[in-house]
Amino acid sequence: MTRVKSLADLQPMARELKARRLAIERVREQREAAARLADQERRLFELSVGPVEPLRHAPRVLHERELPAPEPRQRELDERAVLLQALSDEIDIDTLLDTDETLSFRREGLSLEVVRKLRRGHWALQAQLDLHGLRRDAAREALGQFINDSQRRGLRCVRVIHGKGHGSPGREPVLKGRVRRWLVQKNEVLAFVQARASDGGAGALMVLLA
Incomplete structure (x- = not known):
């Protein structure tokens, strides 16, 4: 711990604490200003659009998608070959x-x-x-x-x-x-x-x- 010998030694510490307080104050003011701006924009939007109501969603039934039936390609080829041979x-x-x-x-x-x-x-x-x-x-x-x-x-x-x-x-x-x-x-x-x-x-x- 630093030992203080005189009041002159406290001056740098006081200046540092003051600078920190000012920095914290600026950050707080910036946050408040941003919040006020966001609130103003929200109010402006409400005034422009007017009162709104959430959409009512009708109950939905989710149906499972049916997979398409497989195409019997080989069977079709076989049937085509049989057709050529069978019809005389x-x-x-x-x-x-x-x-x-x-x-x-x-x-x-x-x-x-x-x-x-x-x-x-x-x-x-x-x-x-x-x-x-x-x-x-x-x-x-x-x-x-x-x-x-x-x-x-x-x-x-x-x-x-x-x-x-x-x-x-x-x-x-x-x-x-x-x-x-x-x-x-x-x-x-x-x-x-x-x-x-x-x-x-x-x-x-x-x-x-x-």
């Missing part, structure tokens, strides 16, 4: 078609009334496939995939447009006979008839699915 162009369908003017088709056990209803448009058309411009293999694959997808989606009545052959060599309907052959080989197909004139006529088939 050589099958004789003359004995399978009804001998009416449109050569309609119905599975064994189905009554003629089913064909009549299909021809009259009893079932609403739910999807269609247009095969115009496709070569034989591409059309066969597209048709097989379309029937599979439609049956998987639960569709009952679809239309297949094969064309009238006006753009084919010799103006012969190349796909017309083949489409009928391919359809009778699909177990999902219960019946088909030539479409009405308003639905494509001789260039399309109305198909009833299981």
Whole structure:
């Protein structure tokens, strides 16, 4: 401890204490000034905006997000390969078609009334496939995939447009006979008839699915 010998020794200590008090006072004044400024700005904002009320939040229910179903890519590739191999162009369908003017088709056990209803448009058309411009293999694959997808989606009545052959060599309907052959080989197909004139006529088939 420093020993004080005279009053002169106290003067430096007094000056130091005074300087500390002044520094503490300045800090306090600066804090008070900042608080007053913040209060003024808050009051100015309240005067500018006016009285406010907190928003009312309606009760919310948080739903768990469902993950998308995995895509069976390999199964689709396998099915596509099977389609190309399974649908034959050589099958004789003359004995399978009804001998009416449109050569309609119905599975064994189905009554003629089913064909009549299909021809009259009893079932609403739910999807269609247009095969115009496709070569034989591409059309066969597209048709097989379309029937599979439609049956998987639960569709009952679809239309297949094969064309009238006006753009084919010799103006012969190349796909017309083949489409009928391919359809009778699909177990999902219960019946088909030539479409009405308003639905494509001789260039399309109305198909009833299981």
